[in-house]
Amino acid sequence: MDAIxxxxxxxxxxxxxxxxxxVKGRGMFVWDSKGRKYLDFVAGVxxxxxxxxxxxxxxxxxxxxxxxxxxxxxxxxxxxxxLAALLVKIAPESISKFFFCNSGAEAVExxxxxxxxxxxxxxxxxMQGSFHGRTIATVGATWKHSYREPFKALIPKAFDFVPFxxxxxxxxxxxxxxxxxxxxxxxxxxxxxxxSDDYLPGLRKICDENGLLLICDEVQTxxxxxxxxxxxxxxxxxxxxxxxxxxxxxGFPIGCMGAKKEIMESFSPGDHASTFGGNPLACSAAIATxxxxxxxxxxxxxxxxxxxxxxxxxxxxEKYRCIKEARGIGLLLGLEMNEKSTAETIVxxxxxxxFLINCTADKVLRFVPPLIVEQKxxxxxxxxxxxxxxxxxx
Ligand SMILES: Cc1ncc(COP(=O)(O)O)c(C=O)c1O
Numbered sequence: 001m002d003a004i005x006x007x008x009x010x011x012x013x014x015x016x017x018x019x020x021x022x023v024k025g026r027g028m029f030v031w032d033s034k035g036r037k038y039l040d041f042v043a044g045v046x047x048x049x050x051x052x053x054x055x056x057x058x059x060x061x062x063x064x065x066x067x068x069x070x071x072x073x074x075x076x077x078x079x080x081x082x083l084a085a086l087l088v089k090i091a092p093e094s095i096s097k098f099f100f101c102n103s104g105a106e107a108v109e110x111x112x113x114x115x116x117x118x119x120x121x122x123x124x125x126x127m128q129g130s131f132h133g134r135t136i137a138t139v140g141a142t143w144k145h146s147y148r149e150p151f152k153a154l155i156p157k158a159f160d161f162v163p164f165x166x167x168x169x170x171x172x173x174x175x176x177x178x179x180x181x182x183x184x185x186x187x188x189x190x191x192x193x194x195x196s197d198d199y200l201p202g203l204r205k206i207c208d209e210n211g212l213l214l215i216c217d218e219v220q221t222x223x224x225x226x227x228x229x230x231x232x233x234x235x236x237x238x239x240x241x242x243x244x245x246x247x248x249x250x251g252f253p254i255g256c257m258g259a260k261k262e263i264m265e266s267f268s269p270g271d272h273a274s275t276f277g278g279n280p281l282a283c284s285a286a287i288a289t290x291x292x293x294x295x296x297x298x299x300x301x302x303x304x305x306x307x308x309x310x311x312x313x314x315x316x317x318e319k320y321r322c323i324k325e326a327r328g329i330g331l332l333l334g335l336e337m338n339e340k341s342t343a344e345t346i347v348x349x350x351x352x353x354x355f356l357i358n359c360t361a362d363k364v365l366r367f368v369p370p371l372i373v374e375q376k377x378x379x380x381x382x383x384x385x386x387x388x389x390x391x392x393x394x
Contacts, residue, residue: 003033018351025052028370028377030356039377040356046188046220046332046368049247050292057250060288061281068280073273079283086290087258090229094238097264099257100278104219104245105133107255110272111182111241112137112158114259115213118266121179125212127164129361131189132182132217141182143190165195167202174206180213180241181206185231188220188368191361192327192334200235213240213263219255220332223247224293224371227303227330234329250289254282298371299330305373306330312382313367319386322393324363331373335365342392349388355381 003021021033028051030040043049050057064079071077084098099110116122126132126141133139139147140155148155160178162169164187181203187193207214216239221231223244232239240263245255255277276282293299306329313326313335324336337343343363350357360366369377 020351027051028373036354038351038354038356039381041367041369041381042356042358043368043370044251045246045358046225047246048251049223049225049298049371050250050289051370051372052251054250054292056288056292057252057285060284061252064281064284070276070279070281072275073278077278077280077283079280079287080278083283083287086287087256090290091242091258092230092232092238094240094260095242095258096261097259099264099272100283101255101257101274102253102276102282103255104243105135105138106274107219107243107245107257108132108138108141108217109135110257111215111243113272114241114257114263114267115180115215117271118263119179119213121177122158123160123175123177124158124179125170125173125181126159126161127183128161129164129187129190129193130184131187164190164193165199167199167206170203170206174210174212178210178212180215182215182217184217184221185234186221186226186329186332188332189360191336191364192332192366194327194329197235200232200237204237215239215241215243217243219243219245224299224302225330225332225368227299227306229299231329248289249282249285252282252285254286296372302330302371305375305378306333308375309333309367309378312378316382316385316389320389320393322389331367331369331371333367337363337365339363345392346385346388349392350384353384353388355384
């Protein structure tokens, strides 16, 4: 069966897909249906942080699948309890209770519901350039107009947008109905935007002074990607609520919202639920992922390899005028081109030469490789990018 033709025929056209079908993955590499091998700097968009099909994750999934694949949250679930106990050890120290779900957007939805229930207020401040998901509430908190506009009839009027990295704008937006501020400590989909050092602590202060909850959306930045388990740690900021998903399950779908104990206790039975949330298979995959990440010290590794990678990207930026800027933190890196068409051409040419990279915010090449990436992988991507940019430069 031709997956491309069949996809076009039977699957909703909600994604702009590249013309290849990936059928196998191991570590840093994936293979397409024609047997071509690619070095993967996308990692399922910041998901496969241990690389593809890590043996410990495969073992955990297969072992658990033989025991119990699914059971309802009507009962206690051993791997779910174990995962929560493990997450307490790596989460910011303010966070000690968790709600499990299946995706990033669901984690953010849970964070919104909890914030509204806990504070009994109805407004949430979100940032320009933000991305929080595609469900109705999360797309409402997502900045890009074209994502929200067609669905505005459904979107709640709860969200007040302010410019990212502007504390004064947040202060001015706070009103007596404001329940929370939601922020990605580093904006991912928005183009790898890093705030100034006083921003996260400043948000914490505004929240404390006004009795608001600070929600850190760490769906993309969490699980070691930026060089710490969670990006808010770079600025020593303790959130009231935190969201995670993507890399948590090593490729298996799982999402999680963590909160301070006294805040999470505002939820009562029936306030929120998910049939599959925290199911045994997903939680077993996540336990193996977190344990292996700890063993391999992947956050530290992300910090080290990220520095090397960023230095190499900066060298490219100095060499070519079609590059506006290289930026990033840990292994969440971006190379902003001056033009969208240049960025798009580079993605295609890189793929043709066996490298998967992706473009976000129109013209930012984004690099979110598995955290097991080695210097030699980075070197080979950089030398290929060097050749490609020399060809396409304007
Ligand atoms: C910061 C952030 N929040 C939420 C989401 C939504 O996650 P999901 O696609 O798993 O619903 C994303 C996805 O890219 C994200 O980057």
